Ligand SMILES: O=C(O)COP(=O)(O)O
């Protein structure tokens with residue numbers, strides 16, 4: 352399982368050719384797991400050479416098979432109602448690729464996160480806001496990359512513990528917990544490094560390649 356932004360990419364979201372080469376060299380399928388929308392994931396998986404199983408919208412959407420129908424695992428309507436409240440309270444808040452989202456909503460990181468979280472806790476306790484360092488995600492607490500991994504593993508006929516996960520930030524913690532092994536890139540947050548079995552010395556895609564080659568030596 353590989354996170355995309357901040358793990359295979361740099362902060363400009365440009366993918367690392369080192370990370371792509373490492374993914375293609377692995378003798379096991381690589382499932383991309385991201386906060387990105389499913390149409391982006393489908394194209395990214397194909398171009399990178401990852402498997403046909405994908406986790407999008409931080410576990411809210413999964414798809415196994417490029418031409419399969421995506422499974423939407425959380426109801427976006429409650430997120431829409433909460434977003435209307437947040438947009439009223441924080442007029443500068445900017446939504447990201449709203450048209451393509453099916454289970455959660457994403458925003459640019461230009462809001463007072465603590466105030467937004469306090470408002471959400473009061474009116475929408477089943478929702479949370481996750482900061483990935485690339486975007487804020489307004490999502491159901493019931494789904495995450497860990498629940499996505501459990502479901503994708505089931506569909507692939509594998510156990511979640513048979514997976515290793517590589518990631519960088521807050522929305523990767525549940526997949527670290529569900530997978531058998533967690534690998535952090537050098538730029539990962541302290542929380543992710545703490546939860547990892549291996550912490551790469553190098554950051555971003557170079558760190559992902561380093562971690563994946565370390566993993567390959569143990570397969
Ligand atoms: O969509 C984001 O904000 C981050 O995406 P990621 O899960 O690939 O890091």
Ligand SMILES: [Mg+2]
Nearest residue numbers: 354356357519
């Ligand atoms: Mg990331």
